Amino acid sequence: MTDSSFHSTLIDWLRRHAWLRRLLIIAWHVAGTCVCYCLAFYIRFEGDLPAAAAGMMRRTLPILVLVNLSVFALVRLHSGMWAFFSMSDLARVLFAVVSATGIFALLIFVLLDFSFREYPRSVFVITLLLMVAWMAGARLVVRLIRERKGLSSRRESGRDRALIVGRLEDAEDVIKAWDEGNTGIRAVVTDETSAIGLTERGVPVTGPVSEIGRIARRLGADRVIILPPYTKPRQINQIMEDCSKAGAVCTFKMIPSMADVASGRVQHSGIRSVELEDLLGRPELSFNRQSVRDMISGKIVMVTGAGGSIGSELVRQIAHYGPKKLIMLDMSEFNLYSIDMELRKSAPGLALASMAGSVCDAGLLDRLFRRHPVQVLFHAAAYKHVPIMEDNVAVCVHNNVVGTARLADKAQECGVERFVLISSDKAVRPTSVMGATKRLAEEIVQNRRNNGPPCFVTVRFGNVLGSSGSVIPLFKEQIRRGGPVTVTSPNMTRFFMSIPEAVDLVLQAGVGGNNGDIMVLEMGETVRIADMARRLIELSGLRAGEDIEIAYTGIRPGEKEFEELMTEDENVVRTPYEKIWVIQKKPGEGVPPLDIESLSRLAETGDEFALRAELARLIPDATLGKGGRGA
Known part of the structure; x- marks a missing residue:
């Protein structure tokens, strides 16, 4: 059995036996309390622990263990999944440790006749900091192991091949929003040249956007996620054209508005595909x-x-x-x-x-x-x-x-x-x-x-794009079946x-x-039907003339070449x-x-x-x- 399969089997076994998992977490909390409390005394006395202080430490340790376990149980620190440790979980850890330390300090104050004459007060602060590091650090380590394991498996499976095209600020929002979504982001492509060569949340930054085709081919990308302000028709067309010329076979996704990402309303599954309407460059109309x-x-x-x-x-x-x-x-x-x-x-x-x-x-x-x-x-x-x-x-x-x-x-x-x-x-x-x-x-x-x-x-x-009987649904169905895509004439144009x-x-x-x-x-400029067919093939992540053929069938009765x-x-x-x-x-x-x-x-x-x-x-x-x- 490999290390990876053993790890997966162990995780699955622990998830099926929740009582044992909780017992192990409680044991970890007890061990952390003991280690951090003893280490706090040694730090306070710089390694030379007096006998009186050692006696005080031994007498008060059981009280701290009892207080910590009680508070941690009330806050339910034993119920969280460490592999998905988040900022809200960190806040719960801080609340639990600070509350437990405060309660423990109050008990010591009462037990010592309402004074701290025989107890080093700095130990409270040192213990609190060490406990936060112990509690949060272990959870972060487990999460990092899970993320690195997922990153490795996604690379092996070939799914980790997406590029983000956009501004760094927007790209950060996307990376953060889909941190749990296994998006598999290879790089951020931007025109902010000062950031090229750096990383953003662990993702390499490269560019400029005019080199998207070469970058996609070099990194083996199969998806391009386009963010504003690069979602205008001319820019999307240029990105697709650059990828096509470079021989990079990609599907193209987009997020029309970054407001949804920043507010958390859009999820990974909500990234929509680039549609033909996004490429036409129709003028925006203002109606009454x-x-x-x-x-x-x-x-x-x-x-x-x-x-x-x-x-x-x-x-x-x-x-x-x-x-x-x-x-x-x-x-x-x-x-x-x-x-x-x-x-x-x-x-x-x-x-x-x-x-x-x-x-x-x-x-x-x-x-x-x-x-x-x-x-x-x-x-x-x-x-x-x-x-x-x-x-x-x-x-x-x-x-x-x-x-x-x-x-x-x-x-x-x-x-x-x-x-x-x-x-x-x-x-x-x-x-x-x-x-x-x-x-x-x-x-x-x-x-x-x-x-x-x-x-x-x-x-x-x-x-009208997408209407019943129009050419777009026909082209999509022909692409789905593997082609060929049938176009009546290479020169036929239409308004859309x-x-x-x-x-x-x-x-x-x-x-x-x-x-x-x-x-x-x-209605603006006419669109060549052959160009539209080629773009639809590319939007499907395929290559016109290689993966899907375009066949010219001749003008049908009643049709015009130009409208x-x-x-x-x-x-x-x-x-x-x-x-x-x-x-x-x-x-x-x-x-x-x-x-x-x-x-x-x-x-x-x-x-x-x-x-x-x-x-x-x-x-x-x-x-x-x-x-x-x-x-």
């Missing part, structure tokens, strides 16, 4: 939350497509603004059930109505609006998957176009105050059936703006935004948009809201008159070629193919 509250608070609000990615986030945020009632409409029973259960738990006082059905069902809409006098309506229900809709032209037209028209008509008929349509960048010069139907939905809303309330507003934005950001825009547009406005978010949010012909002006623009168009501008009933009848025939031809006629700048994947 009070104006949104004024629009929603005390109102009856309806959200269509409430179980979808955008719809579910809409109802979550709307619930926080205190609506009088929230009506949720969705065709998916499961999605509707999921968001219903979530809201009943997170907003128990909110009046909810969950309606299963389609916006195309005129009878359902009639019953719904009779039962619930809706005041604010967010229309997020739509088919949106481009390649699938190329094979399902009729249902896409019926849902996205006819459904929007019927919902808008009912909103006008019932006096809805505001109607907000969720549109897409694919409506701009559409090349797909889905994009063409969203363009027609915009025209439907535009054409009704002069016919009285509601105030019709359209919100147009790009791709997060779901909460998209919903912020929708809510702000509901307040700030005038009748007939198309609100557009300034755009507006055309140069559209009248685009600024709004009072940061990063939000508005497109002001005249009703029916550039589009022939739209006969909804005729289009509905055509959709009911299922003649997809005729529908494509009609979409192309209605949208002069559309470029639609002849058929979908199954054509």
Whole structure:
């Protein structure tokens, strides 16, 4: 049996026999009392102990043993785990030793007729200091043995390979917060050059951060924990790029705010992975939350497509603004059930109505609006998957176009105050059936703006990260399976935004948009899909082209290589809201008159070629193919 296995077996055996462990601790306390008390006398008399003093020591030692054991038992010093000795345990030791010494001194004072004439008073102080050293020192030694043993085993197991990137002050908080977490920190990487070569809580300090790739490779790191101020998108991207170029294969973690670490709210398990949203560099937006509250608070609000990615986030945020009632409409029973259960738990006082059905069902809409006098309506229900809709032209037209028209008509008929349509960048010069139907939905809303309330507003934005059917979940699943990650074209680019950001825009547009406005978010630079796939592979701790291949499959029917949010012909002006623009168009501008009933009848025939031809006629700048994947 090796020393390590013997040590582990002994520790496990003692933990199973708690009575024996307590007995050994009590014996240690007795031995410490005897040794420290006798040593205190010898120190006091510099090794030349007089007979009278030796007699006093022998007579009073049993009293001190009895006092110490009693006080230590009351403070429960025998119950702590020495391997995890902490500052609070040290405070208990100090309290116990000081209290026992005080009680012992009081007893000696009484026994010697209320005086210390025959007793050297400095012995009390020396005994107290020696007892603190004996009691705390033994526990610290046991803890150091445990930590060194754990450090050695973690190195042997290959888990001790993390780097912290950040300022020294913040790094110290992290090391201290995860002192018991077996984080396995190899080094702190910082730009504070004066500290490079030193150690912080036993962890080497190195740098600068611009050398992170070389450092990670040299130390064999497999994790990088990034702290502020290095958590900005550009800096995270640079750190990942440096590691990739140096051939260091790492996973990347981050702590967005050091306040949680300093306050002790974040634990080791709470370090979150760097997500794709952290790398995009989206501008921070400042919204007028009070104006949104004024629009929603005390109102009856309806959200269509409430179980979808955008719809579910809409109802979550709307619930926080205190609506009088929230009506949720969705065709998916499961999605509707999921968001219903979530809201009943997170907003128990909110009046909810969950309606299963389609916006195309005129009878359902009639019953719904009779039962619930809706005041604010967010229309997020739509088919949106481009390649699938190329094979399902009729249902896409019926849902996205006819459904929007019927919902808008009912909103006008019932006096809805505001109607907000969720549109897409694919409506701009559409090349797909889905994009063409969203363009027609915009025209439907535009054409009704002069016919009285509601105030019709359209919100147009790009791709949403993590939404159902988006490319991000697909890439993650392909990486999980070992690849390849499939990208349609090496040059394909897209605009991206997060779901909460998209919903912020929708809510702000509901307040700030005038009748007939198309609100557009300034989305920054486009992102190459191939670069996004490569970053996702790297975030998984793998190498693109080595561990996971990227395969190019070709552009699918209806897809564009480049997306755009507006055309140069559209009248685009600024709004009072940061990063939000508005497109002001005249009703029916550039589009022939739209006969909804005729289009509905055509959709009911299922003649997809005729529908494509009609979409192309209605949208002069559309470029639609002849058929979908199954054509």
